[in-house]
Amino acid sequence: MKKIKMTVNGRVQGVGFRYMTKMVADQIGITGIVRNEADGSVYIEAVGPGDKIDTFIAAVKRSPSPSGKVDSCSILEDANIENYISFRVTN
Template identity: 60%
Template sequence: MKKVRIIVHGRVQGVGFRFMTKLVADELGITGLVRNEPDGTVYIEATGPTTSIDRFINKVQASPSPSAHVDYCDITEDDSLTVRKKFGVTYY
């Protein structure tokens, strides 16, 4: 089990990024959350099998939304993250 925090920088708000990220997470069996931050970034918590998390990270870095553009991601493994039952979209 791998747990990561991802802060996504770029044009990632108002372009369907959270919705598409949730679809990717659901497809890969990832649990966690995604939310917009006031500074224009998107915050993600993701938990799942290592291979699924690695695939998820690759898809996030490539931007799951065709309208978005990811400049870079800050990725941190964090074993203290809560394991959630599903992947949710939240609001700040």
């Protein structure tokens, strides 16, 4: 299992980004969380097999929301991320 945390910057708040990210995660079979941050970014924790995580990252970088636009994305592997049961929007 691969565990990552991502911070996504760009036009990612107020455009349905979190809910579209959840839809993509559910389709691919990824668990984790997505939430808005006070600085305008979106924070994601994702857990799943390496190939599915790679597919998920690519989808997020393209912006799952048609109205959104990803300018930058930082990704870190973190073995300490919990094993989530599902993918959910947390705020």
